[in-house]
Amino acid sequence: MPLLNQTALVLIGLLLAAWTVGAGWLVLDARRRARRGEALQRQARRLARMVDESPALPLLVRADGRIEGPARLALWLGFEAMPGYLSELDAGDHGLDEVELARLGDAVRRAQKTGTPFRMALTPRGGSRSLCAQGHLADPQVSPGGAALVWFFDVSESEEELVALRAETRKAKSDFAGLSGLIEAAPLPMWFRGPDLRLRLVNSAYVAAVGAESADQVIAQGIELIEPVEGLSAAQVARQAHSRKVSIERSLLATIKGQRRAVRVTDLPLGDEGVAGYVVDIEEMEELIRQFRRFREAQREMLDTLSAGIAQFDEKRNLVFANQPFLRIFSVPQAWVVDTPPFDRVLDRMRDAGRLPEVRDFPEWRRERQGWFLAREPIEEPWHLSDGTHLRVVGQPMPDGGLLMIFEDRTEQLQLSATRDTLLRTRTATFDNLFESLAVFAPDGRLQLWNRRFAADWGLDEEFLATHPRADVLLSRIADQLKRPAQVGTVAQVIQGATLERKQRSGRLALADGRHLALAGVPLPDGNGLLTVLDITDSQKAEAALRERNAALVEADAVKTRFIANMSYEFRTPLTSIGGFAELLQSGIAGDLTEQQNEYVEAILTSVERLGEQIENVLDLSQSEAGTLPLAQEPVEIFPLLTDVVTERTERLAGAGITLDLRGDRSAGMVTGDARRLRRAFGQLIDNAIAATPEGGRILVEASRKKGGALQVVVSDNGRGMEPAVLARALDGLKVSADGKAVERRQGLGLPLVRQLVEAHGGNLELMSEPGLGTSAIVMLP
Template sequence: MSGVIVSMRRTLLSCTSLARSGLVGGALAALLPAAPAEAADLVDTLSIMLDFNRQELAVLATALALLGFSVVAAILLMRTRVRTAKNEARLRARIGELQLQADRFGALLFAEPQILISWPAGDNRAQISGDFSMVLPRDASPQRVLAFGTWLPPEPALQMDHAVDALRDRGDGFQLTLTTAHGHTLEAIGRAIGGQAIVRIRELSGLRRDLAETHLRYKALSDETEMLRGFAAAAPWPIWAKGENGALTYANPAYVRATEAHSVTDAQERKLELLDSADRTAMERGLKDAAHFNSRLPIVIGGERRIYDVRAVNVGSGSVGVAIDASEADALSSALVRMAEAHRRTLDQLSSGVAVFDGHRRLAFYNDSYRRLWDLDRSFLDANPDDSSVLDQLRAARKLPEQPDFRAWKAKLHEAYRAVETAKDTWFLPDGRALSVVTTPNPEGGVTYLFDDVTESLDLARRFDGLIRVQRETLDSLAEGVAVFGSNGKAQLFNPAFVRMWKLSSDAMRDEPHIQTVEGWCHQLFDDPVVWRQIREAITSIENRADVPLKLERKDGSVLDGMIRPLPDGATMLTFQDITDTENVERALRERNEALEAADQMKVDFVHHVSYELRSPLTTIIGFAHFLSDPSTGPLTPKQAEYLDYVTKSTNALLALTNNILDLATIDAGAMKLELGQVDVSKAIELAAEGIQDRLATDRIRLKVEIAPDVGSFIGDEKRVVQVLYNLLANAVGFSPQDSTVGISARRTERSVVFTVTDSGPGIPADMKDKVFNWFESRSQGSRHRGAGLGLSLVRSFVELHGGKVRVDSIVGRGTVVICDFPTDQAAHRDAAE
């Protein structure tokens, strides 16, 4: 500072032209009010030394003013720097104190293992600090702490998620005690502090951990107790608990109802008991001696005596008990005993020998037929011998079949004790008898043996088989088809000619089918119900048994000459002889002639009647119906309007059917002429689709139209082409299920325009493909719109009239595809036809 002033002084002394110093001193005094003493000395020197004129003083004053401003600025800058340095030193000291305080607080905060999570206001990023090894592996990212499901079981993790969301959204604090997936007990506390959401997670230890675990165990025990109390309250059986002194401490509603008390308190105060005194004494004795009691006792509840299974057990210093209604089980048990006794009495009256061995293989029951069959001593049987002892005694008396290895044979017989199904066998005894043996495992364990003497029946069967073999050889050598049916209607004999004639299976016929079954097999060749009823009645009738001649004309064109002949033993013999060769020629000529005449006459009569007797009245009815529906004829009641609408729809449908029949008759008679012209394919499809819009909407069916860009148009009768497409679409919609798709497409080939209509209906069986284009051939099965069966007939007729072809591709269950080819060159078609 002194250096600056000295320099200024030297400058002023060099200015010899300055005027009055009083003016300069006043200016300097104004400019340097706060300058130090050196500035005052400078002013005195100037006032003594200088004596300038006015003009020079003005210049000097300006220079001094500028110099004074520079000095003041320098002084202020120095003061600011000094003040800034002092403030910086003071702030640095304060920051050091705050850092020291923060370190001290951090040391205190993390003195125990814990995790702090904070979300600043308006910021979704969480700040996480603390000991993450409490819940995460050491190499895991701290952000994994927020994935609560990775270190908590599902239910606590969901609870933690909801608590954190509530804290961040609404500032709701929480305090939770959690158990991690590794079994550690943690405490999570959430608070909203200073505009931040803060969650503190720490591991509990010592007394706090014991209290938390005690709380969790208490909650689990409380929930379990509430669940058990709820079960006891909902149980239909009386349940009670008694203290050490025998007083009632708990009873469920069923116990209250059973004792006719008003409440549990009422039952306790009145000391109401479910059992009578004798049963209570027995229960107390059982609890005292064995710590439990089980018994089936009668109890009177609501004035009705019922049987209950009473069970009680000592628990702690008291006891608990339950009474389960066993009345139905007791009744069933008694009924089972009675049924078993009746069963035993019934078995004792049978001629077959019956022996019942229990689960321990000891004889539990035998009837007198069994004893007589084996000639066993009654005292031996009454001693309940085991199965092996009985067999050993019978073998010693040579009453069992001779066996090379008796031990193995007996072991195989005893497999019935472990079997689940009945086994049958025939024993040929040394004395010549033959026994039928049936071994049946019993449900409760053991086996029942059933013995029948079949010696005589086997002998008769052998002789009968000999006769049957003779008859078989005789029948097999016959050229005629022969079958013998018994009085029960089942086939007894047949020869190969009969099987071949009716295309039957020899194996199936050997199973002795009933005549109705055989009739069902033969329906594919002959299904006249009158003739088959005549055959069934002749076979099964008891009276008026006489020979009945038959002549059968079967579906395959063959003709059979048959005879129904009753036999002396009550059976009936059917014989058939093939006379097809002698009938075919005459029948073919006669049928062909009659068919041609009938067809011609039918066409003439049909066209005549439909044209004049049906179409004209229909037109009149339709006209009058439209006239009545016109408002100018007067108002109609709602019911009249409804009936008139029915009339209009029915007559329109009938007129359309009539027109179809006339078209078919006209085509068949060769009188149909096409009105040829340009047919716009897109327009034809559009017109056909308009006619089925109501059906599409009703059945919720989508129509998919695909027209090739180059299809253009072709020469044809537009009206008939539209009629063909409409009938195909109506048929496809009728057979398609609801919510499905019907498709129509058009494409152009080198010589034709091809229309394709597809549906997703049930398809056409193979045996129906050749019939779908016949007149009046209607497939009502699978269709919601039953028609007269003329639509596809018209389709084929109109397409063939154009010179085209119709093909049907169908798979049962996968829908049907109909393809129509219309030739583009009608001139070539007419030339070929001519």
């Protein structure tokens, strides 16, 4: 029993030991397995996390339609948890719609059966997410039994980019098409050169400009629009623009459609793609520029002719032009203007020359004038210079930002204005203090001006005249003052003649109070008419008295004339008897006479002759004044007549020690008249010359025929001469004394008779005399 127990105990012990060893091994194996499970779990979690974080999520679709996929994919499809079957992906308001689900199901079944991969785009409901599905037959290690593995990619951002790129592509294509159409339709020749700088594209305007048939011909033949300039072709200029990577613009002449035109050519580099170019026709612009230059030159020439000074500043405030009056007013040399000085320097120079107004703060004053450049309206101000010059200055802002300054010298105008004001005041004072009454009427007949005398003569009050009444209203007020009221029409005619007809008219009126008025209408230069009214009452009375006295004087003169004529005949009868008896005594009828008796008889005959001449002169003068002088009308040769007259006075000339020079010949011609009376006239002139010439003097008698056929006879001497007043008295018959000043009534008739006889023959007598130089008598006969 004990042995059994001991054996049993050993066996039990061995069993327990084996069980303990087995249990330990199992525990160790379990721990090893647990550690391996934990590693697998960690690896699975890592793989699951990697799947969740990957841009593509898998979906396993088994052959029976069951599906397995991550929760993230469920969220992409709009589910909180992944459904069990593929057909359950269509959940109404989320998931895939039936069309897309049908497409996906067909593609999955085709992959399961045939192994055909597929790719499609899916858009779940209720969101803006875009998914891309790529499916293929799953590896048997992943899922045996013909399952399909579908990878889903979230391509929402890529899709937006694709949509934007497509839109930009469409827009770029549209813009390119529009730009191509615009370039093709552009009127400017345009072209494009490739990297080799050969023409690759030209528009229709280019083709038309070079006269080609098509753009292909231009490109194939390389027809250039721009000719080489200074040894550089158009391609070489384009190469320069391409290498420098800057556009090149130049102006030159080119042949456009067979005509030489001024153009502006631009070559524009387009990176490595090539060079674009275009041509702008600037012929019209160049012509406009030339016309503008000619207009500016003509304008400046015209400004030089103005009296006002002109200074023009550009947008940079530099002086670009100044006319001659400006240079003269401000003493500026032309060379200084050529340097285009700035506005500030111009004002400084004016100030240094004393040609600016005196101001306290010159810098501030100058800044204010600089503001004229920014003004919107013209600015005008007066400048009073220290030398008394008054300038009217106008600053005219120009549209281009410049300034035009006008300097008008109004010094003389102001002086004239002051003088005019003085003259107006003087005229008003004179107007009001004239003896005549004056009134000025406008062309419409209204009274404009009047003096106090006018109102007083017609008894009109100032209040009525201040209303400037019309002439008809005024005349109706004064008609009652006339002796005959109907004569008021005379005043109306005088006013009408001066204002409307522009003629001078006059008239006379008699007033009811006995006064007499003289009217005169004078047209004024300003279109008005002046009416003058003069009270001639006293002159009328004096005129009447003078008429009476004149009638008496006329009658007395007629009596005198008749008396002189009768007395001349009465004197001639006894004088003839005296002369006859003296001649008888001289002839010895009464016996021989002694020497002294002969002298007495000669003196008697000389006195009879002189007295007879005086009687003839008196008779001729009286008849000439009465207009009854009988003149013979016969041809008279002047030079022989003058020769006889001079010969008759030879002894007298010799006795006085005077030389007489007779000039002329028979070319002097003839006149029609009375030879006896012409002889008397020329003889009287020579006698006067002999009387006025001292011993040793000289007398000149000259006869000549002037242009026009008139005969001129000049009798001149180098005697004492006469003053103008004495000469006038000599023509009236006064005798001049030896000193040429004192005068007395001469016994003979002298120069008055000569004048009467010359005028009776249709001629005239002119006397010229200078004291100390002599006297000349000029007779002109037709």
